[in-house]
Structure formats: structure tokens, C-alpha cells
Amino acid sequence: MENILNELNAGQRAAVEYCNGPQLVIAGAGSGKTRVLTYKIAYLLERGLAPWNILALTFTNKAAREMKERIGRLVGQDSAVRLQMGTFHSVFARILRVEAEHIGFSGNFTIYDQADARSLVKSIIKEMQLDDKTYKANSVADRISMAKNHLLLPAQYQTSSWARDDVQRKLPLVGQIYNRYVERCRQANAMDFDDLLVQTFVLLRNHEDIRQKYVNRFQYVLVDEYQDTNYAQQEIVLLLTREHGHVCVVGDDAQSIYSFRGANIDNILNFQKMYDGAKLFKLEQNYRSTQLIVKAANSLIRKNERQIHKDVFSENEQGERLTLKPAYSDKEEAMIVCNDIRRIRRQEGAAYSDFAILYRTNAQSRSFEEQMRKDSIPYRIYGGLSFYQRKEIKDVIAYFRVVANPDDEEALRRIINYPTRGIGDTTVGKIAATAQLHGVSLWKVIQQPIVFGLKLAGSTMTKIEAFKALVEGWRQRLDSEDAYVLGHSIIMESGISKDIYSSKNPEDLSRQENLEEFLGGMQDFVESRREEGREQETALSDFLQEVALLTDLDSDDDKDQPKVALMTIHAAKGLEFPTVFVVGLEENIFPSPMSTGSMRDLEEERRLLYVAITRAEKHCFLTCAQNRFRYGRMECDTPSRFIKDIDPSLLRVEGNGTVGGRSGASGLSGLGGYSGFGGRSGFGGNLGRNVQNPRPVATQFVADPKPRLMPLRRETPLPQSAIGDIGLKEGNVIEHQRFGIGTVVKVEGSGENTKATVAFKNAGTKQLLLKFAKYTIVG
């Protein structure tokens, strides 16, 4: 342990060693925040705390995974995997599944994503016959979400200042919509993202015995990125820690950028008031960036009023100033960036993965994508439309959701007539009205149409009966078949595969690929869990749980091929790159025109730029374009006001260099094109199957007369010889079917239950049940 502590500086070490009470660690950008958290957890484990008694809450799944990985290296995998670590949402979703009955849900509840939430709000607005121009589904949904993040339930909402605001804004009925929304979620046995927090809070607040149970379980609670927690999250942490005070929160108020999601910077500013005797630690030495980058970032953030004072400094080399490169157009902006990438690669031998292009909005990725394709620069776009938000995937998932929880209204509506089976809007409307009348889910009405007095033509009724039978058939197989087998049948029997594979529409080819990809991901999921000895958790509902909270950012992609990273600044939080391009520094983009109203909003935008700049280790370039293609037309923009906020002596402006001719007209649209599948990733994390970078859509001239879904891959039990007598030993190098090359660290158990711990080069360390693992020994 001593040698571990020696790897920390004095400030970090003090933060790690203090375990006597509430603790706030203000960690400047690049100051080793994650390091402190991981070492602190390792320290707690060394001092005898059991891993399952430690709760560590992170902001992204990725952060949790990486931290687990790092702790595993410090203290060993066995104990690292037992840590309670994950995002607020995923950890509490797991708890809520266990405790669901106490709050009037059942354990198989669906998690509504923001699209589901929006669509539900939309139908409620319609049902209430409100004008959808005044009551915009989007903004009403946002308002509801905001209320939930403030733990304002419908009952209190009506009498709160929120309701009075609504009246002023001429939207007096938002409260009623909210009320109905909550009712409908309950009927559907569904929770939205915010409910995962709200319901956890309600559970802990209303059931002292349950709260005690978790207070006893989580003897030490650590929270990462505390500046981005909202009121609900703060209160939950408080409910879990207020007695023992074993709580350590880490964050940087200067990097608080999620207020649109309810994050409240006051949580971190007021932490010491919340917890008596909370001790403050500051980490101010930046190990990431050159001195000039740190200074430039400091000069920018100094313009903000609300902050905890700190002096972030770097002892790295001085480095170069930031460079601002104005461009004539968004196209030229992309060319400039690509040129610089090539130049720096040449001059410094940098890898493509050493570069990141960061932008304010996802839509800005386009011009860069096009340019990088032209220049054959490999890239990967993070975020944006994630794999399973694609239509064809959402459809399949909707089927799964209905099978796991038929009360799920949003999913049911989505699939009841897809593929078309003669149950149209009119019919669905009648079912919905009947359901509404009796306060039950659509499925209940479908199950017992006569009981609820559903009036339909005989022929329509037959179709509904058929649909019902279909779903019930699958439901019976829910417990006996694994996700892959059942999922495959659902795709075949629902008619989805017929719909997608019978079409001659060339665009459907990428839908087919996506479907294959998805199915492959399910197979991997099932196999992975088997290999990890979690045979009991391979059902369709387990798969759904995994997938519901996964983000595009979570996919590991193939790390072997280095790629330039393209992402929003929000998505870049916590990451670092040798060279960073912060693009689109223009008024009307950055700051976002939506955020120029109040000082508070504007300060958050400024923090956002601060986050962007502090991602850079060596080079930081800023770009802005004079003309930009937006809403289908060319628009004119002035440089961002934030540029003036950076100390001019730390910023070099590189002349209006016109880069190359304005050649090439409008890009790649003519040439056969690429599938939308693009540089985006396929599946997330452990579901991981890797998709190669832009893959041209196969120009298949002769269509297979009967194209169809790949056949069900039956489990092929490994030949018995592969199990016992091969004698896998520590130090062996194996090549695993999915995880690639890895070294065997440990072998335990015998016969059937032989388990190996393998450190993979690219996939991290895994424990594999050899009975199921698919690998060959290569050394």
C-alpha cells in the first residue's frame, strides 16, 4: 500500500487518506481526479472494507468501467468486480428492480427513453385536445423532466411556483399533463430516466427499513463529477450517508456543464453546508496540459463570477499558445483541420487517435465527416444517433419490451401494426380510449376485450386475437430461452425479417446489416454472460436491462485502428488528447443562442469552452467560420464572444489563410454513397462487436431472390477435449473469439467449473468460465 500512496502527490495523498468524514475534493482539470478516486477505493479495500460495501457513482458507464479496470490492477479483479460501481441511473435501476413492489411497480418495468417520454407527452396533449402549437411536446417533456429532477411530484407541482410560471407563460395545463403522464407511466409499468432517481428517492424516504438496508450496505459512498449532479441525486446521496457521513464527492465547479439536465452547480458550492464538518481538499496541479494551455483556460474561466477559487497550474513544458484559425466557410474550416492533422502527424509522428475535434452541436460533425472521407483520414463519431436509436433497431427492441412487459404502452403502440397487420390508427384509438376509461394499460384491454367492453368489427377482433396470441406465445418462452434464441424467433415470427429482407429498396441493405449486427450483439451478450458464469442472467429481460442504459459512448469500438475522435464537448468530458480542435467558435453556435439569455446560462457556455480547451495536452486549435451551411442555406456568422475572453497574449491568430481552392462542389452524394452506418459505432461495451469504419454499401447487382436473416446459430458445445485436458496455465497467451489476445493471469477451480482470469490487450481483464469460453491457445 505504501508504494501505492507514493505514486501520489501530497494533495492527492491527503485526499486519499482522509476517511473520517464527509469530504469534498475540488479537482481542477487534469489534476488526477480519477486517480484519487481509484486510489481511494483501493485504500479503503486495503483497510478492510469489503468491495460490496463501497458504492461509487460515476457519470458515464465508461467512467465506471475504466475505474473498475484501474482498481482491478491495483487490488485484483476478484474484489474490483464486486464493487458497487456505475452511473446513478444504472445502480438505482438495479435496486429498483429488486424493490419495485414497494413503490407500486413490478420488477420487469420498462425504462422509457427520452423519445418514449416525448411521445407519451405528445399523445396526452392530443387526448386532452390541446393545441400542439402552444403545448409543444418537447418543451412540456423537458419541463416535466426538470420538475422531477427537483423532486417536484405532480401533487406539489400544482401548488408550486412552477405552476404559477406556467400560467404566466400561458401554459396553465402543464401540471395536468404531468399528472397524467405519471399515471400513464404507472399503468405501463414504466419509468423514465428521471424516475430512476425520483423513485429511488421515494423508496428510501418512505421506507425506513429499506433505507437502513442500503445505508448498511453502502458503508462508503463516492461520487464522481459531483458538479453535474442534480437535486434528486444530491438528496439520494444524503439519504444514504447522512448518519455515517462516509461520503467523498469529487468534482470541479468550473466544469459544470449539465444544467439543462437539472445539474445544479450549487450542489458542489454548498456541499460544506450540507454536511457538517465536511473537509475540503483542492487539487490544483494539472498534469495533462502544457503551461500555456492551462493559463489560457484560466484566463477564460476567470470571467465567470460563480466559482470556487483555485489556482490551477502546470509544471509541464511551456508549450505553444492557443491558435485561432478563422475560416471562410464551414467547408474550409474542415479543410484547415484536416490539413493540420496531416501536418502534425508528419511533424510529430502522431497517431490519428491523438486528435479530437470537439464541437458544440452534433450537427456540426457533417462537414468534417465529408472532408475526412475525401482525405481518407480514419475517424470515429461518438454520440449522435446511437446504434439502437435507429428505426429498425428500435422496432425490434419494442417487440422485446412488449414481450418482457406487455403493459409498455409506447412499445406496444410502436409494434401493434408493424409490420402491418390490419390494426390501424382507428382501432388503436378505440383500444386506447377503452383503456383510458378503465385506467388500465392497452394490453389489459387486448387481453380481455369483452370485460372492458371493447367494440370492434369481428374481422378486426380476429386480427387482434392473432396479435395477442403471438405475444403470449413469446412470453411463455421468456424464462426458458436465452435472449438470442428468443430474440431470433421474435424477429422471424413477427414478420420483421420478412419486411426488411423482402424489400428491393437498396437502402434496406443497411437496415439488414444493422439487424444482423444487432442479433450478433445479442449472441455475444449471451455468450459473454455464460463465459462469466452468469447463466441465470441471459434472458431477454436481462438483455433489455443492459441495453436500456447504454450509450453510444460506451462502445469500445476497435481500438486497434487509431481514429480521429469527433464528438460534442459534452461527450468529451473526462477525456484528453494530445491535439484538440475546438471548432465552430461563432455566435449563434457557441454560445448557443438558447443560452445567451441569462448570465447563468452564459457562464455555463463559458465553462463548456473551458472544458474543451482543457482536454488538450499539447496543441489546442480554435476555429470559426464566416459562412456556414445551416437550415439548408448559407448563413453568416461573427466570431464567438468567448474568443475575447481569452488573454490575447496567449492566443495566436493565424491569418485568413485560404486553404486550397474552393473546389469539389457539394461532396460525396453522387458516388454510390456510404451507408448511414458510417463511422458510428455498433454495439456498446461488453455487447461489443466491432464495426469497421465507413463501409461502402455492397453494390450487389443480383439480388438474392430470397434474402433472409442469418440462420439461428445454435450453441455448439465445445468438444469435451477442449475443457479439461488442455490444461490452461497461468502465463498462457490465448486468442479469444471476441476479446482477442490476452494473457492468463490465474486459473481456479477444476473440471466443469474451471475459471480463468485473463488480461486482454484491448478488452480489459475478464473472468471466463472455460466451459463456455471460445478461444485457442497461442502461446
Next chain:
DNA sequence: CACGTCACTGTTTTT
């Protein structure tokens, strides 16, 4: 009821 066409509208960031 299904499907095609046409006009409209909205665009920040995400667990």
C-alpha cells in the same frame, strides 16, 4: 386500412 405525396417545422448539450 394502407400507402404515397406534400407541406411544414424545428434544430443544444445526454443518463
Next chain:
DNA sequence: CAGTGACGTG
């Protein structure tokens, strides 16, 4: 420029 909703026809 997309993605969505409304409308008309088969």
C-alpha cells in the same frame, strides 16, 4: 435539410 404530420387516393 430531414423528420414528421396531414391529406387524398386505391
